[in-house]
Amino acid sequence: MYGSRLWLTLRELVFLLLIPGILGWGEEGHYATCKIAEGYLNEEALAVVKQLLPASAKGDLASVCSWPDDIRKQYRWSSALHFADTPDFKCNYEYCRDCHDTAGNKDRCVTGAIYNYTKQLSGYQDPIVKSKYNLTEALLFLSHFFGDVHQPLHMGYLGDLGGNLIPIHWYDKNTNLHRVWDDMIIDSALKSFYDSDLRKMIQDIQRKIENGWSSDASTWTICENNRIVCPDLYASESIISACKFAYTNATSGSTLGDEYFLSRLPVVEKKLAKGGVRLAATLNRIFSYKAKLAVAEA
Numbered sequence: 047m048y049g050s051r052l053w054l055t056l057r058e059l060v061f062l063l064l065i066p067g068i069l070g071w072g073e074e075g076h077y078a079t080c081k082i083a084e085g086y087l088n089e090e091a092l093a094v095v096k097q098l099l100p101a102s103a104k105g106d107l108a109s110v111c112s113w114p115d116d117i118r119k120q121y122r123w124s125s126a127l128h129f130a131d132t133p134d135f136k137c138n139y140e141y142c143r144d145c146h147d148t149a150g151n152k153d154r155c156v157t158g159a160i161y162n163y164t165k166q167l168s169g170y171q172d173p174i175v176k177s178k179y180n181l182t183e184a185l186l187f188l189s190h191f192f193g194d195v196h197q198p199l200h201m202g203y204l205g206d207l208g209g210n211l212i213p214i215h216w217y218d219k220n221t222n223l224h225r226v227w228d229d230m231i232i233d234s235a236l237k238s239f240y241d242s243d244l245r246k247m248i249q250d251i252q253r254k255i256e257n258g259w260s261s262d263a264s265t266w267t268i269c270e271n272n273r274i275v276c277p278d279l280y281a282s283e284s285i286i287s288a289c290k291f292a293y294t295n296a297t298s299g300s301t302l303g304d305e306y307f308l309s310r311l312p313v314v315e316k317k318l319a320k321g322g323v324r325l326a327a328t329l330n331r332i333f334s335y336k337a338k339l340a341v342a343e344a
């Protein structure tokens with residue numbers, strides 16, 4: 047299936063036509079994920095993050111979390127790294143089966159990219175690593191891809207390009223299902239509940255992390271076998287959410303309104319929360335891992 051020239055042409059065409067819709071949470075979603083993460087960085091990680099950030103960020107990670115979407119034209123190779131679709135109607139994710147680009151090159155997907163940039167950043171104290179990789183870019187890619195891997199339709203079906211090929215009426219607007227999840231649910235929430243103020247929405251999510259979701263939230267950062275990062279778990283959760291919430295009652299040509307919006311908004315909010323909390327936990331592990339090891343060995 048992946049080798050079909052027709053398939054490649056279609057996918058390439060959709061990339062050209064639908065960008066930025068295919069490339070992840072919209073700007074608000076990425077900003078929210080990274081802003082939430084900032085609140086959970088420990089001192090050590092925050093210091094390294096600030097060192098690595100470009101001057102244009104003025105010390106604020108959230109302000110540059112959409113950068114990988116902005117440079118997609120210059121970095122064409124990076125387009126495949128924003129998602130990892132599954133075969134049609136498969137509600138599970140498998141790294142070996144699903145992590146590849148349209149040409150079938152292995153590891154070129156969002157989970158592969160998260161492993162890769164985590165590895166690069168883990169060598170931040172090693173002069174050879176520092177000269178070989180651009181760790182500023184690695185930080186921005188990693189932070190962005192933590193957002194993407196938590197957007198359920200970035201683990202959608204291959205056949206509809208993660209919902210991009212499913213036309214939808216969102217209230218009175220024509221769009222597609224992927225964009226509903228990237229932007230429309232968040233935009234409608236901002237207008238309906240937060241006076242169009244993203245800061246208010248982020249504060250509300252932060253309150254939920256500390257209160258309503260707190261017992262649940264304490265488990266979000268756990269990775270099996272004490273690994274630094276576990277994107278396969280995040281991707282598995284996302285395809286389950288895609289099947290259960292995104293695709294359900296949203297067939298081609300559907301009109302989605304209050305019922306879909308109000309029942310899916312809590313899913314989106316929790317995904318933004320999880321993305322942020324997990325990004326912070328990962329950066330904390332990356333940037334203090336060696337220090338902790340040194341203490342343990344002393």
Ligand SMILES: [Zn+2]
Nearest residue numbers: 069070128194
């Ligand atoms: Zn993206």
